[in-house]
Amino acid sequence: MSRSSSDRPNYGIDAPGVIRNLLVIAAICLLLALFGPHAFHIGNVSIFLGGSLLWPAIFLLVPGLLMLLYSLHGKFLHRDRMLALHAWRGDEQVLDVGTGRGLLLVGAARHLTTGHATGIDIWNKGDLSSNSVIATQHNLELEGVAARCTLVSEAAQQMPFPDDAFDVIVSNLCLHNIYDRATRNKALAEIIRVLKPDGIVILSDYKLTLEYAKQLQLAGFGVDRQPPDWLRTFPPLAIVVARK
Ligand SMILES: C[S@@+](CC[C@H](N)C(=O)[O-])C[C@H]1O[C@@H](n2cnc3c(N)ncnc32)[C@H](O)[C@@H]1O
Structure with a gap:
């Protein structure tokens, strides 16, 4: 059938x-x-x-x-490239910032056993077609990872999470959508705040990645910026990997 x-x-x-x-x-x-x-x-x-x-x-x-x-x-190849940058244990608390329809959230949840993955988004349909919390929850159920995932409808610049809550924070093609630099910096400051002291941040975007890398460096992170893979992503997406 x-x-x-x-x-x-x-x-x-x-x-x-x-x-x-x-x-x-x-x-x-x-x-x-x-x-x-x-x-x-x-x-x-x-x-x-x-x-x-x-x-x-x-x-x-x-x-x-x-x-x-x-x-x-x-984007599925790019998602796998991003997630391969962390050595998964299975017990991590993961946050996907601007999860959209759950691309990275689902990918991360597949690596988890006892851990949990949270996706935060404002579900802007201009950034991603048919973007909604209902559509994403449906994807989580179809992928069989709903029990290990939570969706939160909030903006990246005002996260409702406590300090030091996540081991791994990922984000793809989200932060450039925050046009105002001060608000974008606030979103990055929130990422830094909610990351555990030994956590890892993996951010990808088609522009502004040098800005993200600089802010993370100023916050004391060790930062590596990986160039785009032109064969897989258009516009070309660079990846920033930062460890506290
Ligand atoms: C191009 S989509 C990418 C979605 C997903 N990360 C992916 O790679 O498939 C960008 C996402 O960022 C979200 N977004 C934009 N501004 C945001 C903000 N200030 N806070 C949280 N999410 C935001 C949009 O709603 C959208 O879901």
Whole structure:
């Protein structure tokens, strides 16, 4: 018997509006390049288009398709790369900041025996398609890890957790969505506050990773920044690994 789409875990499409815009504008450019007029005439002025819209179409189409490929395939490889940076014991308390549909949360929970994984998010649908606490809870159940996981609906910059609560804190593509630097710094300060003294932070993002690394260094962490794997992630995602 075939499974319906709601019987399968679904981790959503990242930045769905950006991908849609890239593909729609690329399609319009492509159609105009192939079938549009060769020239527009405004008064006495003629603007020649010819096939000149072909290149913009390609420049928009390629990143749109690569972003889609990341959402459908690359992010699972990237998740495994991030989680392989910690030597799992199984008893860890884990926090996934900006868990979305639970990509890293589920991956971390699979490494746990007696430990527990918590995902915190504000479920912004612009950052991830069909993002909601209900959709993520459904994924946890389908993946068989719901008993080892908790979802918390709060912002990263105001975490409702006590100090020194987590052994491992992970986060992928979340912090850049906090546009204001002071608020972003507050989110990082919260990560530092709720991490246990011998804990590890594994953060990944397509920009601002030098900023995260610097703040963690200033807080006394030993920091290693790993470059993006261009074959798996687009936009390319660097990883910051920090130990207290
Ligand atoms: C691109 S999605 C990535 C989701 C997940 N980490 C993954 O890799 O699949 C970014 C996530 O960050 C969340 N987010 C954005 N700003 C946040 C904030 N201030 N606090 C908590 N979560 C936030 C969004 O709701 C979204 O779920």
